Amino acid sequence: MRVPMFLAMALLAAAPAAAQHANHGAPPAANAGEPDWTKLPTLSAALRGRTGAQVSAFNGAASEIIATAPDGTTATLALTSGTASYKPATGNYHLLAAVDSCDAHVATAATAVYFPNPGRAPTDILAAPRQGLTVVPERLPREHSAYRAGETWRFLVTMDGQPFPGAKVRFETANGSRAELVSEVDGTVDVTFPEDFPPRDQRPPEAHGRPVTADFVVAATFQTGTVQHIGAFNYSYRPGAYDGSSLATGAGFAVLGMVAAAPLLRRRKGGAK
């Protein structure tokens, strides 16, 4: 009787810890909440369990979000007070896009959200042609990975599905970095994520061992007559690969292991034993 009682109590005591485990493996999506660091149009997706998300649009007047599943199927999500609920049937990366159109501008905001359940890779939907001026990454981070400071990733600017060279591209991060870039002949633009995170002792505590993230947006702009076209993609990035880690210490431990093994290399008398 004591053992089942102990197990039951242990399970109950552990419940709060387990509640923190939701959505492991999901790359960090754009942080929820209205951004105060940019005026460019952005989207956010806050996961609700393994199969749902609350999606929101900011800095624009979009009335709906188009969600594209990795198999190419789309769903239209009507925004109420700027938010909507999304519950896809399959997992992996889904692309979200919202168009805010008026006489003065056409702005397309886009982001991606990763659902931990199985689903196709986003290769096809990232390569699929899109209407208007859009920016998408050539690749999204792999599962259990993230865009990281110090890394360079390629984004693709397209207009009505065709690569769009010469577009003025703005890169902004929630940590305050700003950069002006221009898309290449093939519509690509390489973005290097800056090492702009504050010192570790000035960051918020890491939740459950996960590094802090900061949002960024890559936006291409183009003017036709009186209409300004904006295509933006926002997501998040993490501190650099060696942030808070020591390669030298690791190498030191490896050398220590080798030193421990060195005596075993001496040849024994009488040959192999």
Place this chain on the structure above:
Amino acid sequence: MNAYFMNRLRPWVQALSLVVLVYGSSVVGFYSAEKLSGALPVLSCAYDQENSAYCVLIPLQHQLHHRLGEGLVKLQAVTMGMVMPLVFTMLSFLVFFLVLNKAFCGWICPLGTVQEWIYAAGRRLGLGTRRVPDGSRGRVSAVKWVILALFVLAVPLVSGMGLAPHAFRDPWCQVCPSRIVTTLLTANGEQVAVPFKGDWADTAFAALRNLVFGFGALFALTFRQPFCRICPMLSLHALFRHFAPLRLAKRASDRCDRCGLCAKACPMDIREVQTRVGAAAFTDDCTLCGRCVAFCPEDGTLALALGPFRLVESSKAAFARVTRAESPEGDPKPARRRAKEAAS
């Protein structure tokens, strides 16, 4: 197939497998969903960003942690959502496993290949050979079972239930030397770096990972396959080895007692390949590398068999050719001696 040819073929298969598994993302795809498999029966490390497949041990630990352990804590009934991922992982593993059985270790595993290269370097340097003494082999062999039971199965489950720190969610992957070896092969030193942030266990795991890697990397110069001896993948294979049709087959022979070249050739120091016959000769430590078959001087005594078909059999002719190039322990023979033996 001729046993000599098999012995020559295996290093090429190993090298090709290493290239495909460690660098294959440019061919098969970048994302997890595009990999050849997420439950491969070899240590193709998920931390390698350029790989083409994932080792089965990482989803096994994570599903025990995230699904089963957390599900139990939430006092749910045993639902499809908890158990089905585990079932699919094991089924994927078994589909691959049925093709090659434990030959995944001896022919495909990148970590096994690198260890063989290091040992071969040790031969070129003229270093001695160390073996596990017969009296200790049982204890050494048991370690891999303990690691499978504790590091791969029990601890992730207990951690998922919140009864152990979260850093213990995948303890085998935290210390697995393949995590360092395969990532270093892609010029990525991240897995060597020791984190000094967050959980103390992450720091301790990284230190232990480097210690184990450093020790094994040097020890492999003189001791064959040190990591394989304790690898939980080998024990996972061993659990299912009698279900797959590919196996080591041994016929009784009066001469085996006086010979023992097969046991000397075995990189896992398996004595039973000499002393036992039938299924008993195919032990849980066997990696189906086939060296025992190549170094057996008797026609048909040892074979790699697929069901009723004997694919590669030992033979006097193959033995003569194999031993011209190297000793059973893997020491290369000088070219002059090889030429003399060939002439005679």
